[in-house]
Amino acid sequence: MRTSLLALVAAVLLLCLSPVRARAWDPEADRVVAQLALERLTPSTRAQVSALLGSGVGVAGCPVMGLDDSARLVSCLHDQRADFMRDLPYPAVPLCGAVPPARWCPNGRCASQTLKRFIGELKDPATPQPEKVLALEAVAYLIAELHQPLHAADNADRSGERVRVTLPGALKVKANLYTVWNDDLVASAIGTAETGLPYVRALADAHGADWSRGDVDDWVAETHDVALHTAYGRLPDPPACNKTPGHPERLTADYFAVAVPAVRIQLAKAGVRLASVLNATLP
Numbered sequence: 001m002r003t004s005l006l007a008l009v010a011a012v013l014l015l016c017l018s019p020v021r022a023r024a025w026d027p028e029a030d031r032v033v034a035q036l037a038l039e040r041l042t043p044s045t046r047a048q049v050s051a052l053l054g055s056g057v058g059v060a061g062c063p064v065m066g067l068d069d070s071a072r073l074v075s076c077l078h079d080q081r082a083d084f085m086r087d088l089p090y091p092a093v094p095l096c097g098a099v100p101p102a103r104w105c106p107n108g109r110c111a112s113q114t115l116k117r118f119i120g121e122l123k124d125p126a127t128p129q130p131e132k133v134l135a136l137e138a139v140a141y142l143i144a145e146l147h148q149p150l151h152a153a154d155n156a157d158r159s160g161e162r163v164r165v166t167l168p169g170a171l172k173v174k175a176n177l178y179t180v181w182n183d184d185l186v187a188s189a190i191g192t193a194e195t196g197l198p199y200v201r202a203l204a205d206a207h208g209a210d211w212s213r214g215d216v217d218d219w220v221a222e223t224h225d226v227a228l229h230t231a232y233g234r235l236p237d238p239p240a241c242n243k244t245p246g247h248p249e250r251l252t253a254d255y256f257a258v259a260v261p262a263v264r265i266q267l268a269k270a271g272v273r274l275a276s277v278l279n280a281t282l283p
Contacts, residue, residue, distance in 0.1 A: 023090075023178075025148045026186040027071040029267055031193035033144040034068035036200050036271025040208070041278060048282040052133050064133055068193065070141040084138055088114060090146070092154035093224045095232060096241035104154070111151070112220050115142040119216075123281040140274055143219075147270040149262070150181050152220050153227030156242040160231065163239065164248040168256060180251065181231055181259070188256060189263040196267070203268035211269045212276040219273060223266065230262050 024030075041049065053064050062076035077083040091112045093104050105113060121127045121135040145151055150159040157163050160177030167175065167184065175184065190196020204211070214222075232238055235249050 023151075023182070024071060024074065025145055025151075026183050028190060028193050028196070029148070029186045029263075030071040030141060030144045031068040032190055032196045032200055032267055033147075033270040033274060034066075034070060034140050035193055035197055036204055036268065037140070037274035037278065038067060039201065040204065040272065040275035042283070045279045045282045049136065049278065052129070052136055055129060055133065064137060067136070067140050070137045070144075073137050074141050082134060084114060084118075084134075085111075090151040090159070091220050092150075092159050093152060093220070094242070095153055095155045095228055111142055112146060112216050115139065115146065115216055118142065119277060119281060122278075136278075139277060143274045143277065144267075144270045146216070146220060147223055147266040148182065149223055149227035149231045149266065150178050152223040153231070155232065155239055155244070157239075157244045162244045163235075164245075166248050166250050168251055168253045177231065177235075177249070181263070185256070185259050185263045189260045190267065196264075199264050200268040200271055203265060204272050207268070208272045211272040219269070222269075226262055226266065230258060234258050 038046065038049075049067060053066060056063075062073055062080075062082075064073060074083075074085055077085070079086065089105070089110045091101075091105050091110045093099065101108075104110065115138075118135040118138045121131060122139055127135065153159060155163075158178070160181065161179075163177035165175055165177055165180055167180070190199060234255055236252065236255070237245060237247075237249060239245050
């Protein structure tokens, strides 16, 4: 009996400490990032992107329609051999303590490291065209997704999935913290990619020079800080380290007033950085 109990406890701990498997931000978030990036490409880079996406070369059954369609491509690739997101964890860095990358990016295999590999493939002139097309779409997708704050943080709660919340004005538990940041806040921040583009464009125009600096690791660390100080830190009753609240968090209008601008900034940063990467790899 004792052995069985210890095994059960070990299994639960392993589940709690396991990195969060890849999930996707609202598709409108991915689309607005790509649309903003396209506006910021140099003429030469824009021509190369158009040539790659218009080549007709891609994964069988999953035609590439455009850079802002990368989320649809990932969904289409699900469980195929070319599905680069299969079993791929995000770098969900724990909120508390100095945790080595081996814990949240096991064997160097996580979304941030995969993004670096695809950037290398996109830059390499020897990369065959089909692989380069996939790399282009993957880079667009991963840069957007790595700016979702709860893809870069965890508090032993599956990046907020286990944190129950009520939305402002709601009487019953309606969601969890992860889905609020993944869906509700995107809808509040931009609506659709088309209606949200002016918001993120204005931010990019004002801050783009600063935001284009740094590398993938810097961006993940920065996104983690947004999760730490805003997604979790602004909760009415911020959870203790590695402890999921035993009661629903009642999100307020004040929480949304801070979180909505944070989402717009994250989307603008992602668009600026995607453009910067593409301009550097496809000059």
